[in-house]
Amino acid sequence: MPELPEVEVICQGLKPLVVGKTIASAGSSGQRLRTFNGELAGWRLEGQKVLDVCRRSKHLVLVLSKTLLGLHLGMSGQLVWRARAEPRPAHTHVWLDFPGHRLDYVDPRRFGDIRRLNRPTVTSTGELVAGIERGDWDSWLTPSALGVEPLTPSFSAHGLYRASRGVQQAVKPWLMRGHVVVGVGNIYASEALYAAGIHPNRPAGRLSMNRMIRLALAIQEQLQAAISAGGSTLRDYRSAHGQPGGYTLAHKVYDREAEPCGQCGRAIRRLVQAQRSSFYCPGCQRA
């Protein structure tokens, strides 16, 4: 499943390709996605210019001149930029045609989604994002409030610390709920806890301020490293250019059960928390 770094890489990759370009035509396979009913006809995307591409949590927003398009890649969604003459691959469910090129939304499992959202009445890029967050974009994302973006100044160790007081839940599933900080999915939660030396089973409410500072830094470093490397490569992920990401080799504990820890040599262990696998080093990560 694409996580925050992959979606950020797609967002950054898409911007130079589509911003300033005008949609010549749009089409769909007629197949349903999560809430999309397969029908683009009433959306009137033709003739609209792409003003910006934004990301909030793991959602992409194409800011068009009259509409916002919200896109979630689900489990297996890919956005692929191709020359218009190339054949459309199987499982392409939505496409936007631009002069000479087109943007294909390909999703074999169809757990992804595309939504048309109301245009907020704001002007500059930053204000647009804020407008999206206050408007129906947020209510589409999730019924409960989303946590802060981990790569913005509003994310801090103090914020994590305050939110965690009294929390009995283990720190890893607590982070992954996304209600305090968004985008810390399974890979990055495992890797950040390893980098911070914290056992994934430690109750969130029992982490000291010092350990929370290490954790907040580790989260930012893990996400930033993954973005710099082009995003993790998991099964179906592709960047906007169709290139696999390059961060998988850098995982230190994720999906490395029984392999030796690079720091202490003890075997990496796996445990299941909230139905998800957690990977950790019993030597380096204290409870």
Ligand SMILES: [Zn+2]
């Ligand atoms: Zn170790």
